[in-house]
Amino acid sequence: MNASDCWQIVRFTLGMAGFGDLLILLPGVALAWLLARRSWPGKALVETMVMLPLFIPPVATGLLLLLVFGRYGILGRCLPFQIVFTWRAVVLAAAVMGFPILVLAARVAFAEVNPRLEQIARTLGAGETRVFFTITLPLARRGILSGMVLAFARALGEFGATVVVAGMIPGRTMTLSLQIYQFIQLGHNGEAVVLLAVAAGITLCVLLLNQTTSRMRL
Amino acid sequence: MNLRLHDIELPLAHFDLILNLECSRAVTGIFGASGAGKTSLLEVIAGLRKPRLGLVQFDKTVLCDAQKRVFVPPRSRRMGYVPQDGAIFPHLSVRGNLLYGARREAAAGFDLEHVASVLEIAPLLERGAAELSGGEKQRVACARAMLSQPKLLLLDEPFSALDQPLREKAVALLQRVRAEFGVPMIFVSHLADEVATLCDEVVVLERGRCAGRGRPTEIFTATPTMAWRLNASRLTGTPSIG
Numbered sequence A: 001m002n003a004s005d006c007w008q009i010v011r012f013t014l015g016m017a018g019f020g021d022l023l024i025l026l027p028g029v030a031l032a033w034l035l036a037r038r039s040w041p042g043k044a045l046v047e048t049m050v051m052l053p054l055f056i057p058p059v060a061t062g063l064l065l066l067l068v069f070g071r072y073g074i075l076g077r078c079l080p081f082q083i084v085f086t087w088r089a090v091v092l093a094a095a096v097m098g099f100p101i102l103v104l105a106a107r108v109a110f111a112e113v114n115p116r117l118e119q120i121a122r123t124l125g126a127g128e129t130r131v132f133f134t135i136t137l138p139l140a141r142r143g144i145l146s147g148m149v150l151a152f153a154r155a156l157g158e159f160g161a162t163v164v165v166a167g168m169i170p171g172r173t174m175t176l177s178l179q180i181y182q183f184i185q186l187g188h189n190g191e192a193v194v195l196l197a198v199a200a201g202i203t204l205c206v207l208l209l210n211q212t213t214s215r216m217r218l
Numbered sequence B: 001m002n003l004r005l006h007d008i009e010l011p012l013a014h015f016d017l018i019l020n021l022e023c024s025r026a027v028t029g030i031f032g033a034s035g036a037g038k039t040s041l042l043e044v045i046a047g048l049r050k051p052r053l054g055l056v057q058f059d060k061t062v063l064c065d066a067q068k069r070v071f072v073p074p075r076s077r078r079m080g081y082v083p084q085d086g087a088i089f090p091h092l093s094v095r096g097n098l099l100y101g102a103r104r105e106a107a108a109g110f111d112l113e114h115v116a117s118v119l120e121i122a123p124l125l126e127r128g129a130a131e132l133s134g135g136e137k138q139r140v141a142c143a144r145a146m147l148s149q150p151k152l153l154l155l156d157e158p159f160s161a162l163d164q165p166l167r168e169k170a171v172a173l174l175q176r177v178r179a180e181f182g183v184p185m186i187f188v189s190h191l192a193d194e195v196a197t198l199c200d201e202v203v204v205l206e207r208g209r210c211a212g213r214g215r216p217t218e219i220f221t222a223t224p225t226m227a228w229r230l231n232a233s234r235l236t237g238t239p240s241i242g
Helices: A003-037 A043-055 A058-069 A087-111 A115-123 A128-156 A160-165 A176-186 A189-215 B038-046 B094-100 B112-118 B134-147 B164-181 B192-198 B216-222 B224-236
Strands: B003-011 B016-023 B027-031 B053-058 B061-065 B079-082 B152-156 B185-189 B201-206 B209-214
Touching: A003 A043, A003 A087, A003 A128, A003 A176, A003 A189, A043 A058, A043 A087, A058 A087, A058 A160, A087 A128, A087 A160, A115 A128, A115 B079, A128 A189, A160 A176, A176 A189, B003 B038, B016 B038, B016 B201, B016 B209, B027 B038, B027 B192, B038 B079, B038 B152, B038 B185, B079 B134, B094 B112, B094 B134, B112 B134, B112 B164, B134 B152, B134 B164, B164 B192, B185 B192, B192 B216, B201 B216, B209 B216
Parallel strands: B027 B185, B027 B201, B079 B152, B152 B185
Antiparallel strands: B003 B016, B003 B053, B053 B061, B201 B209
């Protein structure tokens, strides 16, 4: 494997993880707010379902995604494009595995916003939308950003779900984790170690970024 | 101004707030010990709490009628609420806080410069919330409420975080606000001195019920216990009740 191949895999992995992160941003933040600030029937069930990917084996999550988004899956058959065994499946796996992390972090961030400030904003004439965008969201932004960075870091190292739902197709679905695994299988331990160093370096940078942003006044 | 609370019933942690009240003076004081239900009463008026029963009416507008399921949300009530801790938005500058609820068409005297000058916060406008002292926070909170051009100003123990000399200055400042803007006020305090200085009428609240009502001089001299507490407060400079 030459440097160009390595760079291509790194770019692809970063791109897919970033895309997955963006996909979960809106639903993740919305759900986190609903969980932190509203009571509704079925809340406990939804909360448990969201957290499920954190606790069941990633391979099982991949199998579930395959059943739902496969060519003959419940949703897959309705879609005009194929998801499984394409780059979309890599994004899907990254998004599903990162979603609970984002929701967990954003939920805590919303819960920590003093409700008194929102009440005062209402007495000053602000409607619910304005209160959310001018008080709640800015005050929770650090926690949300931290959740996004951690979800991104999780997606970078995602293996189990990706391998089931996207396969290991060189040039199409091959992420850093999958490539390392393939090198180990083929006995190319030296190349596996090089990629391991690259993956560790990227993850370290992302986690350091998270530490820095959580200390910064944003 | 005429604020009417009719047969209000609001469950609190240890008792129910049950009130029949009509306020028509420029500054009405709600006086009582900590936990008597003073803040909850202000929250009912501001629309931050829905009473289980009863009616809240300001002039001719029904703000809340539990029986008819009428409830005007806080954003439409135009009640300027100054909470105990000021509740300054921490991510905004003082200017940002002041402009948050400022109305686009500012009535005469309700512009940022004038309000900031009356409350002596003009030099603080570019500061962040974290750089303010307790007294400055209270003044900013009061100015922020004033800029929303409220029909009624609700002040919840606004001087509780201040020591005696600062409190006297703050009381004088509030008298200036009263004279300058002419907005009626409901002033909550557990300090008889403050209530006696600022208010035209006092309502004494005890465990969620009205235990007395009248001019400050009447209230604090008519009831021997109250008079004693007021005197004790004046002598020691400590909270007079509770």
